[in-house]
Amino acid sequence: MKKLHVLIAVVGLLVAGSASAQTKIGYIRIDDIVSVMPELAPEKVSMDTVGQQYVKDSIMPGLNYKQDQYNEKVKTYSDTTKNKVPR
Numbered sequence: 001m002k003k004l005h006v007l008i009a010v011v012g013l014l015v016a017g018s019a020s021a022q023t024k025i026g027y028i029r030i031d032d033i034v035s036v037m038p039e040l041a042p043e044k045v046s047m048d049t050v051g052q053q054y055v056k057d058s059i060m061p062g063l064n065y066k067q068d069q070y071n072e073k074v075k076t077y078s079d080t081t082k083n084k085v086p087r
Contacts, residue, residue: 034047 030047034050
């Protein structure tokens, strides 16, 4: 019986230790990352140009695709409503 209590206590400590290890949060500053990247040397690139490049490469293709789809659907809708005869 005493061994069972010791076993339960050990398992409880292990579970508590692993649960607290999972809740740790780390922080990092983007300036520290950018400063050590040679392709983003300060004389070549500023954060504004990195942001502009991100918008151009990541956001604009999706936005353009959605705009094209919208324009195509509006055109299809207007073509179908033009062909209908009013009663």
